[in-house]
């Protein structure tokens with residue numbers, strides 16, 4: 001199924017009654033984490049509302065690199081994150097297949113990399129349960145001919161690419177099917193507290209109307225903005241927003257996700273996404289997730305990095321650069337953004353700040369959003385004093401029930417299934433190819449004259465001059481007529497037509513007849529069609545003499 005967005009989704013608005021709306025679980029943030037939480041909570045039977053200040057997936061989720069990590073990237077440095085990635089990679093292949101293109105992944109040692117790191121990489125993968133296989137360099141170059149021919153090692157892992165928007169929209173649809181209300185363009189401007197308990201929020205909608213939403217538990221899933229929401233409740237969450245940029249080129253330069261086989265670094269991954277390739281990324285701590293810039297130096301750095309993986313990269317057309325901000329969280333965070341764990345954390349603010357009724361889910365990766373949601377809703381269950389099992393690892397998303405991965409050619413295949421049906425065969429009478437084929441299929445041996453009466457083929461001003469040779473070709477292509485039968489059918493039609501033409505040959509009608517003659521004699525040489533079992537036609541064909 002293409003694009004989840006328009007499939008019966010009616011996103012909510014709250015009636016402007018002035019009264020507070022109530023729910024059990026309120027989710028702040030409509031990125032992958034937030035919609036994951038909303039879906040999970042709704043599937044466990046909680047009345048659920050999600051608020052997002054913009055459209056869904058317009059935060060970091062809509063601005064990421066598109067990689068469904070195998071975990072290989074973290075296998076040496078961040079084994080906990082690596083284990084989570086490979087486990088969730090396998091779960092998402094089961095439940096969200098329609099959102100995934102199974103490209104596979106390669107880790108390659110380029111001329112500027114330490115070749116011994118590949119041994120540590122293999123050991124790290126084995127330790128964290130990531131399937132890994134070293135293949136000969138020649139085989140890697142056969143699979144990816146544009147790759148730097150000077151690579152010295154190549155390792156295969158189950159990386160893939162994932163469509164953020166499809167995933168988020170189908171999660172939102174599923175949440176709504178389970179009763180959740182999803183409210184984009186509702187910005188939380190304040191948190192409501194009753195003593196040491198958070199009891200809801202005030203959200204401002206697109207028209208500037210403030211609505212009160214009361215909740216038994218509020219889940220702060222606002223990514224890089226989580227510190228701000230927490231502060232509204234007098235709680236503390238120290239996020240270090242890690243900015244990264246990516247550049248898309250106008251070609252799909254590789255078919256596989258290609259990573260440099262090194263500790264996570266800048267510009268070390270090239271991801272084929274649909275018809276383009278995306279090189280990324282950087283990691284620079286910024287003060288404000290809403291206020292940062294992309295520098296010329298970063299762009300140059302990415303282009304050079306692409307050149308190292310795929311020589312000639314810089315001569316492809318760079319289409320667009322964009323950036324996102326990682327919601328990196330670690331209590332006592334290290335100085336370097338790259339050193340913060342890519343694992344996630346659920347923060348219970350009663351234990352941390354003495355404020356009940358609010359949880360923060362933060363850190364993590366796009367590819368671990370389902371697990372993050374599960375952990376957050378497990379914690380919400382504890383706050384609500386109930387036990388309800390999570391089902392999101394088993395129940396597929398809408399459109400993914402068939403468990404077919406997305407294929408690059410699927411849009412074209414979908415289009416081509418009916419494309420020819422719409423082709424006009426007769427412009428005078430607007431006869432579609434599909435209509436002609438349906439009518440022909442009803443008859444054991446269709447004659448063109450029968451079809452003329454049935455669908456008005458050749459009845460209009462050109463009298464078959466423009467449509468009859470096309471119709472004949474189609475009847476042959478669709479195996480209704482053999483080659484010789486098609487030739488005979490065309491001649492029979494023209495002879496029949498000629499009878500009505502001949503007595504009226506003057507003025508414009510004579511001009512039309514000459515045009516038809518040019519088409520049938522001049523282009524198709526109908527007088528000399530090879531009719532099986534008969535000598536080539538001699539001077540018997542219809543129409544004015546050439």
Ligand SMILES: Cc1cc2nc3c(=O)[nH]c(=O)nc-3n(C[C@H](O)[C@H](O)[C@H](O)COP(=O)(O)OP(=O)(O)OC[C@H]3O[C@@H](n4cnc5c(N)ncnc54)[C@H](O)[C@@H]3O)c2cc1C
Nearest residue numbers: 029031032033053059060061064065067188223244366367
């Ligand atoms: C450059 C880069 C590349 C990445 N590449 C990958 C990758 O290849 N694979 C991978 O798995 N992960 C990747 N990640 C990480 C991944 O993108 C993030 O971890 C993930 O998308 C975070 O999702 P989220 O829902 O937690 O945050 P977000 O998507 O940012 O969602 C938070 C939402 O909260 C909303 N919000 C904020 N304030 C308010 C408010 N007051 N009221 C209402 N709503 C509010 C925001 O508008 C936002 O939509 C990458 C990250 C970056 C930056």
